[in-house]
Amino acid sequence: MPKSQKDTQAGRASITRRGLMLGAAQVAIVAVLGMRMRKMQLEQADDYRMLADGNSVKIRLIPPARGLIYDRNGVLLAGNEQNYRVTITREDAGNVEDVLADLRQLIPVTDTQAEETLTEIRRQPPHAPITVAERLSWEEFSRIAVNTPALPGVSPEVGLSRIYPRGPDFAHVLGYVGAVSDYDLKKLEDPDPLLRIPKFQIGKTGVEAKLEDELRGSAGQRRIEVNSLGREMRELGRREGDPGVNLQLTLDYRLQNFAHARLKGESAAAVVMDVTNGDILAIVSDPSFDPNMFVRGISSVEYKALMENDHRPLADKSVQGLYPPGSTFKVVTALAALESGAIGADDTVYCPGYFEVAGRRFHCWKHGGHGRLNVQQALEQSCDVFFYEASQRVGIDKIADMAHRMGVGVRHDLPMSAVAEGLAPTRAWKRERYNKEWLIGDTINASIGQGYVLASPLHLAVMTARLASGKVVVPRLVRAKNGVEVPVEEAPSLGLPEGWLRRVRQGMDDVMNGRHGTAAKARIVLSNWKMAGKTGTSQVRNITAAERARGVISNAQLPWNRRDHALFVCYAPVDNPKYAVSLIVEHGSGGSSTAAPIARDILLFALADGLPPLDAYPSGQRNEVQARFDALDLVNPEAVSSGIKSRA
Template identity: 55%
Template sequence: MKHKKSPTDKDFTSRISRRALLLGSGQLGLAGVLGWRMHQLGVKQADQFRLLAEENRVNIRLQPPARGLIYDRSGNPLTLNRQVYTIEIVREQADDPEEVLRRLAQLIPLPDSQIQNVLAEMARRRAFVPVTVATGLEWEHIAAVSANSPVLPGITPQLGLNRQYPRGADFSHVVGYVGPVSDYDLSQTNDKDPLLLIPRFQIGKNGIEAKIEQTLRGKAGLKRIEVNSVGRVMRELDAQASTPGTNVQLTVDAELQRFALEKLQGQSAAAVVMDVNNGDILALASAPTFDPNKFVDGISVPDWNALNGNKYRPLANKTVQGTYPPGSTFKMVVGLAGLHFGLINERERVYCPGHMEISGRRFHCWRRGGHGNVNLREALRGSCDVYFYELALRIGIERISQVARTLGVGIRPDIPLPAVREGLAPTKDWKKRVKQEDWLIGDTANSGIGQGFVLASPIQLAIMTARLASGTQIEPRLVNMFDDKLEPVRGAEKLEFDPRHLDMVRAGMYDVTNHTRGTAYRSRLKDTVMAGKTGTTQVRAISKREREQGIIKNKDRKWEWRDHALFVGYAPFDNPRYSVAVIVEHGGGGSAAAAPIAKLVMEKAIELGQSGYGPLPSQKRNDLRLREEPT
């Protein structure tokens, strides 16, 4: 029987050595990997981890710029930037946002409803996006919050600028207003400016503020601050200043604007005053108006409902957004077209018996007994409808609309305001395309007296009148300067019309306000001569049922069914300087409702003179802002 050979010392030693070698190799490999990783972390990735460590104690914050200021032509401020204290919260920095807000409510006015709104807002935002908790606070509140910052993680006091409108309601439709950026605003723009993510950052919502938002906004600055473990600011490391927005000087005159609004008070109406030589818009008044300051921090629901439910539509800028049949103020267009195309002369007369038969339908003149035999000048003076029915049928709608567009009707004015309407100078193709109907001869007759499909805004009527007065293609001008950059005058070229034809139309306009039989004779000026034209546009014909009820006069009807009243004019007659257009919605006759207002506004424009522009020193913005600084 064989016995198993026992291991010798040599074999045992050999096995021990192999295991030691394997173990040592493994340890050496592990040490090598650790060394390599340490090298990576300590040398090659040192900058990255240093940056991460830095970010744990350094915050980078955007510095909102001062919004550009807006002035009138004399240098009077129409906007200010007022310094305000604000409290913000960042959700990811607050351990328990609701608890933090409860603590904050012990230091500042913060009702429970506002806390719930802030929590809801935080839930909609990313965790790192600041949310405004309160604004317009006193310095005592800010001091209390700063002193208690260790127990208010995520809470940061801020000093910012709030827009203010010192002229109140006078320029609400022109200047407009700003308001906090909303989710809807962000969804409607491709603007990637990070300023829009700042809590309650204000952007233009209406008027000039909205139309040239990016010009007024300026560029953001940056500030690096050091914070401790609970987020308390320890020191400012460095800062890159923001770039203020551009200052803007408008052509409007604050005093004339206020005066025009006073004369429109109690009406749903609009008035425009324009310099016929350079296109300056001196007044752009739409009534009723509203206080834009209510919109800056967000308008209340009751205030909004009151504005939105008002039948006089105070939120609408009627000067550029309202379009109306121009009525008899359009007769200068038809008269000039007849002269221009050689279809009538100043001596030819048309008989007006008080009506005209067209395609089996009777078209009435406003004077039931008629005007008798009248020429162009007399037809303009007495506003004879039959004369212009006849003339319109001779000319045709295509050529009437051609002259209308040359004078500015049916062309959108190029001014920096939102929702500017283009009006309508209709054609046969337009009716076929839009109404899917053929053009009728009665449509042409109606267009001859500014009814039917013809539409014009008050600013278009002011442009039309300015072009008739000056004989040039003058364009409206609402901005005089962006900072120190002057905006050019446009449209100084002569119109294509024979100057003699323009003089014939002007003679008729002269008679309207200066001849004893003129429709606006009672609104003539005392110290100078104004030429003009009244207009009345029918909103709804008096029905048979209304006549049976004894309602035969416009003033006896519901307000919204009454006729619109219009007037256009220019002065002085022998050296034209200003044009004016006034519309009073549902005001009745143009001679009774619109012409007296236009007379007063024109007299005020002449009195003020508008001789030039006031200075805009570069430091004026800072002076005005510092004047509003809290102490």
Template identity: 65%
Template sequence: MRKSQKEIAESSRLISRRVLLLGVIQAAVISTLGLKLRSMQLEHAEEYRMLSDGNSIKIRLLPPARGLILDRNGTIIAGNEQNYRVTLTREDAGDVSAVVARMRRIIPMSDRQAAELLAEIRRRSAVTPVMVADRLTWQEFSSIALNAPALPGVTPESGLSRSYPRAGDFAHVLGYVGPVSDYDLSKIDNPDPVLRLPEFQLGKVGMEAKLEEELRGKAGNRRVEVNSAGREMRELSRQEGQQGATVQTTLDARLQNFTAQRLGTESAAAVVIDVTNGDIVAISSSPVFDPNKFVRGISSSDYKDLMQHDHRPLADKTVQGAYPPGSTFKMVTLLAGLESGVINPGSRFFCPGFTQLAGRRFHCWRRGGHGTVDAIRSLEQSCDVYYYELAQKVGIDRIAAMARRLGIGVRHDLPMSAITEGIAPDRAWKMERYQQEWQVGDSLNASIGQGYVLASPLQLAVMTARVATGKAVIPRLVRAVDGVVQQVPEFEDLGINPLNLRTARGGMDAVMNGTHGTARRARIVAPEWQMAGKTGTSQVRNITAAERARGVISNEQLPWNRRDHALFVCFAPYDMPRYAVSVVVEHGGGGSAVAAPIARDILLFALAGGLPPLSAYPDGERAKVEEMWSKMNLMPPLAPSTARAKA
């Protein structure tokens, strides 16, 4: 059917409108493309020419600065120092062997080191940077940067590395950091990608390990443009990482320094606790080592020396060492007897020098005996027979329960490595451990801190703090995190009769200040700092009946590793306790002669806030003490650090 003229005209108008619209759209598209081409050719020609040659954009992680660790006064005891290093990424390097050979002309590297580096590069993922060298001099670092065009895949970097300005003073409590190993990664579910960076350092032991998540911080990143040779052309954007938390400890750097020097080269440990709040103000294990060597890569010879040293410098004896507490445990046995009602402060036992049990003699340390002794005198003269007799009446289960109440046989929760629980043995424990019944002879040994009983220096300090206060003092090491002070809990009452506690404290006072006190020579004569304490000597060998008949061999005549351990615990001031101290000297001999003077000196330094006046010492001790001080290289008083916040 033929269309009318009107319909034909209308149809033509519609077609013309569509053609015009399409033409406008085409013109707009062509104009836009033209402008874009002009921009690419004239304004961004160089950029796109570089990209066309093989440039690409890569994301590089930026390791965060590790959080600082401070003492209670703000002194930095674990910080960071500038470190120049070089990494190599296999994906960007091309001929890795050739690149390493060229680097060796700039950085000293033995054939063995080069071979180990190449093996490590091949073992790692192609996109993972591998550490080539760190702690470079500025000249070496700048030479690498200047030769970057000839070193594809090589990246010179300036970063931070952990440092311990007080070296060995805090070695055991802080621990140290080191490169992240495959073993470290295997222990972590979904490890943080920053842990795979070649220069990253992870806490290995001590507070560095236990507070790793707080100290690590969060990684940053940067977007960089690299060419086909792997050379960085420019940085497109950068987001800095978030520094780890600043941790302020309860430790006092000057007291820690004095304690470490006072222990000297002995195989020993000392712990000082503020009994009012549980703050550990000093905790030192001896001999010390330099943790900086582990951060920088300890040599095999240095590590061998540490491992083969008979005084075990790598072991933290303060919390890992478990020792027979010897006579320092007698307060536990005494309080168990007093609290159970088996004895009272005036109860007496006769000491002829031994106790006979089932045909076996349990000897007192004093061969001729102490005669008739009461509770106070039993501690003052450390009469073993008194406790043998008491143990048979009170029983091991009550003794063990009191030990745990005072902190022995309990693992104290601190950010330190391998903290021992110690042993406060009872009937159930022996059956579970050895499938044997408990014997009365076991109780006699346990009553004087021998046999199965084991305690760490930390536990002995806690025990002393609890006896001194009657409170369940809980030790702590962290005072604040990022300026937020950690709340100190209100310590619960131990529930021990105050009269019984006064008896135990009175015996400890008599040890130091009584006319027959076993540690009288190590007393403090300043009345405002009057000290109460208890000596301990724990055997590490059996003494046969034949040896007793001939005469017991003195410690001085024995090889070092067969001598008795020397122990001492104390607190002061007597009327208003502030600090409790424990000292253990491995194979040191007698507690009164060796451990007591060390503990006395440490306690006085804590009370005085520095070297005490010589008038605090007995007349006969002053010249010797002054000479000892003259040989020490003590840390001077320092102004608090201004680096409390993140830097």
């Protein structure tokens, strides 16, 4: 039905009113916006111009927490501690010299530190924060935090720094961390951005260096707003990084500490290995050093003292040191001769005190000779002539093959610095190395671990563990990562008949427990802990025919650095081997007199899981042993003191 004229006029009036109301609202909004724009453009123009021109968003990397390192019992070996520090960023600081001068009014910054800071600032990109000072006290840190508004480009930060709670005990194993250097960066094709942070610390030696990628973790990020003066206005966002992997090593901190204490005063090294799975329970080089000095900044005086020490505390003798293994190598020659058939298990060789080849005499250590001996007796009495003869029958190449099978002349894959390969020489090696042919005398010298043969204490520990177990056990140092056990593969057999192994083992048993044993004074008298061992004495000087004719000069009459090295290898218990120990005392003169008693103490500590009971020693030695233990400087004596008592 069509609308009336009256209804049409009423509708038009209603639309007109709504239009006017809407228009009025729009005018009001425009007016308010206009007033606001006028205020922003005229009254607040300077403020907004500063924000537009000066405020910016910066991305700052957040260094991750470095992975922790523990011993096999969960005791912390390498951790992180809070580190209060202050940094300065060139692009935000303006006049760096003035800001640095103001900063020096608040905290102690030496002229050297200030100059180093300015040098580093010139070297690094403008946006890189440069550490001015670290390890500040809480009071110093608070003063900077309060005055930050007046210090453009300066940021007080709380970071983490590496700490080694056990100090020198694990220095050679763990190594230490230090600031990233240009040399470090040049070695990498695409370095992690974290490494560009000035004074960011990475592993320099040892486990810290070898497992750097796992221990470092990944960086996080902070998005911050800073004003034109470089002052941080607010944090816009944060993404935390991932911490590094936590490692658990196979080492036992108490055994490691005991070995260090027992070797104190010597230039020596020792390795303790589980013969069942290859776990290294202790690996020690003495003297040692405090790795915390390198983290905090070692002084030139301290570094010079370490470098000039004739006992070489910075060198890791346990894996880097290579020595003629002396008579400890005779077990290799014996196995090679037995396997080749050159010497039968019951065959004998007559020793008159020397072995003559082409008019030249090679002497036995016993001037009057040992008489007629079989392989077991030759090991017991360490007869040189027996092994001279055996080596001529078997040849150097087969001896070298056996050495490699026993772990000598092989680079073992451990995450430690400069692990040496050692040397089990062959004819081809000498030809390539010296362009000379192999000589009969070379074989004779090699048969008793002299001449070109070189081995580290690690090699000798592996050799002993393989002999004791009859298996190709492989040394390992990392037990777990982030709590997940690292699997251990079943060791394959050495492939040697049990009868031959038994003969060599019995010879080592007789070294300790036989009537003519060269180390009988260092035996263990507890029947369930009896040990087998082999002494070794490595010459470091040539004995001329003239000297031999008039009488060989004793080690006691020689300067320390010209005395023979003392070596000893052992395992126990003989009936069910569990641990193997190798030990060298540089210039210690005699394996039986110097090295064997120390190795026995270390082996007994492993067996007893603490200080050994006195009744493990011959009765006549117990007072001396007690006095020796009382004098030891153990880091945690209360944890092991219960072991100093009789088992009776």
